[in-house]
Amino acid sequence: MKRTLPALLLLAACATAPPPRSAAPVWTNVPAPILNAFCARLRGEGVARDSQILVVKMTQPLVTASSIDALGQAFFKRGNSVMMSEALNAVLKPLPLTIPAGGSCTWQPIDAVDRRRDHERIILELSTPFVNPFSRGESGLFARMSVGGQAPEWFWIPVAERNGEWAIGMVLPMELHEE
Numbered sequence: 001m002k003r004t005l006p007a008l009l010l011l012a013a014c015a016t017a018p019p020p021r022s023a024a025p026v027w028t029n030v031p032a033p034i035l036n037a038f039c040a041r042l043r044g045e046g047v048a049r050d051s052q053i054l055v056v057k058m059t060q061p062l063v064t065a066s067s068i069d070a071l072g073q074a075f076f077k078r079g080n081s082v083m084m085s086e087a088l089n090a091v092l093k094p095l096p097l098t099i100p101a102g103g104s105c106t107w108q109p110i111d112a113v114d115r116r117r118d119h120e121r122i123i124l125e126l127s128t129p130f131v132n133p134f135s136r137g138e139s140g141l142f143a144r145m146s147v148g149g150q151a152p153e154w155f156w157i158p159v160a161e162r163n164g165e166w167a168i169g170m171v172l173p174m175e176l177h178e179e
Contacts, residue, residue, distance in 0.1 A: 039105035070176035
């Protein structure tokens with residue numbers, strides 16, 4: 001009896017504890033502050049204020065083994081990137097983006113990248129947010145910026161819940177080279 005009482009108390013405590021909070025945002029759309037944070041990064045990169053930026057208005061399937069590898073490198077960690085990307089893609093669903101009006105970036109929403117039409121234009125694509133497998137308590141999304149779909153630059157936009165609100169961290173460039 002003495003041995004089973006602590007086990008029963010532990011079991012009861014686990015059964016009544018609230019479920020852990022998800023580190024991934026549960027959003028119905030990607031909120032405008034995400035694009036505003038990326039806009040600030042673009043200004044820091046020297047993109048002119050009057051440059052029009054095409055933005056794909058639905059999240060894209062940017063979670064690949066290569067992008068997960070690059071994320072791991074940014075956090076000086078490794079993991080099975082193929083398994084992680086497959087697991088994430090099994091649950092990630094496309095979300096619409098809320099495109100901010102005004103602000104310091106001129107966003108032009110598009111349905112999809114057309115390399116012939118957009119060959120000289122800056123294009124931004126975002127992934128659906130997911131839990132960062134390399135950093136506890138952090139989620140985020142990939143941003144892929146290119147000119148006409150060529151020579152993309154990749155970024156990680158971290159988000160974390162703080163006091164019931166989602167906070168956006170510093171947009172981080174990633175070392176990723178596509179074939």
